[in-house]
Amino acid sequence: MDPQTAIDLFNAAVRARCPRDRQASYTERQTAIAYVAKTQPELHKSYLAATNPGARAERLIQEKYV
Secondary structure (H helix, E strand, O other): OOHHHHHHHHHHHHHHHOOOOOOOOHHHHHHHHHHHHHHOHHHHHHHHHHHOOOHHHHHHHHHHOO
16 A cells, blocks of 8 residues: 555544544544554554654564564
């Protein structure tokens, strides 16, 4: 997946879980991120890889999603 596409899709999924009538609080945003990461692990993995370039980050991501 294209890195920018992964970032855009993940952010859209998080926004979909946040309140639409006001800005989400820190806790609400963190809850939305955790929900998306748990329910869409491949998208989360792609997002992490896109936002954390480098061999060390790639190794840590692979270890998390074994």
